[in-house]
Amino acid sequence: MLNVKLIFIFMATSAFAEPDDDVEDAPVASDAAEDDEVEEIVVTGTRAPRDRATDPLATKVVDREDIEASGAEDVADLLEQVPGVDVQQSQLGSEIRLQGFDPDQILILVDGQRMNGRIGGVIDLSRIPVDSIERIEIVEGTASALYGADAMGGVIHIVTRSGDEKLNGTVHARGGTLATADASAGMSMGTSDAKLRVDAGFHRNDAFDRFPEDPATTIDQNTLGNASARGDLKVGADGSVALTGSYSRRDQQGVDGSGETAVFDRRNLIEEVRGTVDPSWVTDANGQLTGHLGVSYYRDQYVLDQRDAAALDDQQDTRDLLLQGSVQVQRLVGNHSILLGVEGLAESLQAERLESGSATRQRIGGFAQDEWRIARPLVLLPSARVDTDTSFGTFPTGRLAARLDPSDIVRVRGSVGTAFRAPSFREQLLRFANPSAGYVVEGNPDLSPERSFQTSASIAVEDADVGSIMVSGYYNLIDDLIAIGTISEEPGNLRFGYVNVLEATTRGGEVSGSIVLGPADLSLSYTFTDAIDRTLDRLLEGRARHRGTANLGVKTSGGGTRVTGRTAVVGPRIFYSDALDPDATVTEAPAYVELDARAQQALSKRFALFAGVDNILDAGDADRLPLTPRLFYAGVDGRFGAKNTVRGTP
């Protein structure tokens, strides 16, 4: 019987074998992979499982150990100290930027399934608890040539935890200031052919106000409950299927209003349902067929309740449904690893603010990739994709990536390619009237996708025993950026709408490194981001030009105690009162430092206590930086069942 997982790895690594390697080498390669304990499987860069060390594209990985050491309870908190990942708090939630690209220009996947439910283009990362996450893969730069729309700044891929063969489980409980309470539990069971993991969690925090002079709250009160399950089954000798399902409900409540005018009690009741089926079949020693079928359903009940009146009460029920399916085949042909696939999407949105109340659209894309090992140190990775969408037509993209290994520890990577972002339903079909200010904002069905031409390069030196250092740079040209402009000046009725009007450039670089010093591991990074609106010749708003991170972990020689510190230093950010007005009022949000510290003490192989402080310096304000205030917390982690010990314990 062929081991499906090892075949995956073999296919990914064989492209780096000598050109005259043949099928008979497969078991050797597989054995080598099995014996290599440091091998780390990633799936995002080339859209197939492979050893991270051989990936032509640089992939940042936040694994389960990182998650548990961080003390983070949600993805936003987890990613904010990752080099090159710009996580910021806004009124739309926790939003993410990569390479200066906006949140709606970044593709976020969960087990290969696109996340939906963008509000103002933002997927609020704080709505994703880390309970059931095995790892998060981050591939920066253009990826539309494999993934299609929205993968301009990169791909954030959340991979959920798989079950184990033996019965075991985890429990986690945490309490803290701001009436914070987090509790989660997971259980795994299975056999060699069938594994199951189920997780459930509960998270809450009180509202918080950084500006008590007005009635508005800065941080919403949140209550989140979530449950998920994942099953991995072998089907016959050469097949497998992974099934996932999850449900979450978030109740978010806050107060809006300056006190000068109306005051509102605001509530969002958000539900998410996600399910995926991923079958895989090893056709022979050189080929594999994989599929994906997924559904994402997002419902947001939004209520705005005016205090002392009902005149301005508002209620909206937004339902976003996404169906996604794909089939891809991967095949080794000589020193080529060929990937061919097709992907289809069907999306529907029901929302009161859409002119028609609801809308649907469908998209189909075909993609191809060739991982071509030209000579031993050099790999080329050309890829191309064509998408046809019922709303904006056909859009082709391409990318050429290359990797050169001058030595065993030095890796040089580069890529050049194109990408696009699909106009959202709201941008195409919105109708929003503001009678008190006398204007109407309308969607524009004729919008074209935003498009980009992107280049990037990096050089990394990696030694597993000592540490690593990486220097990277990028230069991206973005055209047809969508912004709100004047589309009509009918008498007495000003109308604004979305137009493809702006051009922008993002360029920058990153220096990051990590080093192991006995019981301590230290990682540092600095990111420079220069994002320029070429149309108005000014900086794009909301981006910090300078950003740095420092993470330090120290554990005792026995491993029973672990102390971690995480810091993010974020430079000033510019904001404008009007996106298209060259004379718009400019405000600058000041620089800030986020500093977290955490200590964990193992009590036994199965239980550990932990305590920590988030945002030690209490950074934040009510306007541009609605951060959770300084938060003290403590809790316990426990594990039961076979093979399980608390991480870091002897």
Added chain:
Amino acid sequence: MTRRSWFPLLAGLLVACAPEIAPEGGDDKVLGDGEELTDGGAVRVNIDATSEEDWIGYSFADGILGAGTPGDIELQRYKIRLGSGVEAALVEGTFDSVSAPPSDGWGTDADPIVEDTDYVFNDWYVYDYENHSLAADEVVFVLRDGGGLSVKLYVEGYYDDAGTPGYMQFLWAEL
């Protein structure tokens, strides 16, 4: 863009567990239509101008005229337009500081109205971009017509006690 009916079917299969939520409602704290004489001899007027379709007429001689009835001025939401034969001039300063009509600066609303700046009264407010609210500016309008009308007018506010917009409050006195 295609709009097909597969959404309700599929959405119905995904049973949402959360309860339906709605605003709790409440009694509006509106400022009803009305006029009162102030201690200084001016007239304070409250007008419900919340309608997005109707213009509410006001006559300095006859008071609030109601929807669709022409007056010396007419109000709709935050907009104020001049009645037929009425012209106005903007004077910077407080209400009490204006004691006589200005010698220049008189004008009428543009015809046709293309945008808000075509109203003489367009500058009565300052727009707060942070809070998306209107606040009265320190300006006084002086109005006159060919029949002997000569008044000064200051717009005091635009919101009722609950913050609902469209409840226009202004102060006027004869010059």
